[in-house]
Amino acid sequence: MITIEGAPNIMPGFDPQLAEYAMNSLEARGVEFITGAMLKSCEKDKVVYEKDGMSEEIPTLTTVWAAGVRANSIVEKSGFKTNRGKVEVCGDMRTPEYDNVFVVxxxxxxxxxxxxxxxxxxxxxxxxxxxxxxRNIKALVRGGDMETFEPNLKGTVASLGHDDAIGVIFKDTKIFGWKATFMKKVIDNRYLLKLGGPSLMLKKGKFNIFY
Known part of the structure; x- marks a missing residue:
């Protein structure tokens, strides 16, 4: 497996120590990383990328595109002012153009x-x-005060396979390996519980903390 990354390092949103751990863990399992490279084209049997001004090709049988999240194209066609394909909203989650339209x-x-x-x-x-x-829609309907979005970031955990992961919890506590794997499964189960109740969690949940 070969991973092409445009940034100088993989997982730029994570602490450098965690990103280095992730890279070492994946390289030990045969994953090769090409960083600081920009993908130029993706064809049926190859990908072409550019690094340090030089164009390179990699023959492929399977190509997986994982270049981030983009909003549905209907957003750009809706008439709202967009930035990177998304609506740049105000602090109360409303669009600048309309005081009765919320985007999340x-x-x-x-x-x-x-x-x-x-x-x-x-x-x-x-x-x-x-x-x-x-809450702001309720305030708008009932004449209350609008509130500004202030996220409470509880941390981020990324899986590196069934028995390895990295993460930051409680704002600045870094976790690796099985501890991060356990936390990832707890987070996934909590999300399923919140999304569909106990039945969905029992059906789709991850309860074997060691695998």
Whole structure:
């Protein structure tokens, strides 16, 4: 398996120590990384990328595209002003053009004023955006005060396979290996419980913490 990454390092959203752990773990299992490279074309039996001004080809049988999240094309066609295919919303999750239209999740782009970058398109961000929008719709209907979206980031965990993972929990605690794997399964089960109740969690949940 060969992974092409445009950034200088893999997993740029993670702490460098965690990203290095992930890279070493995956390389030990035969994954090869090409960083600082931009994909130029993807064809039936090869991909072409550019690195350091040089064009290179990799013969392929299977190609997996994993280049991030983009909103449905209908968003750009809707007439709203978009940024990177998403609607750049105000702090109360409304569009700048309309005071009765709310946008959340992968269709919304909301800036983190502290970092100057958009909040990442993760499930916990989307859920909290929806909760803020719901409260603001209620306030709009009943004449109450609108609130500004302020995410409560509980951490991020990324799986590296069935028995390995990395993550940050409680804002700054870094976890690796089986501890991160256990936390990832807890998070997945909690999401299923919140999404579809006990029946969905029991049907789709991950209860073997060692595999």
């Amino acid at each position: 999740g992968d269709c919304a782009l909301i800036m983190n004023e502290a970092s100057g970058r958009p909040y990442p398109p993760t499930a916990q961000i989307a859920i909290q955006e929806a909760e803020t929008a719901a």
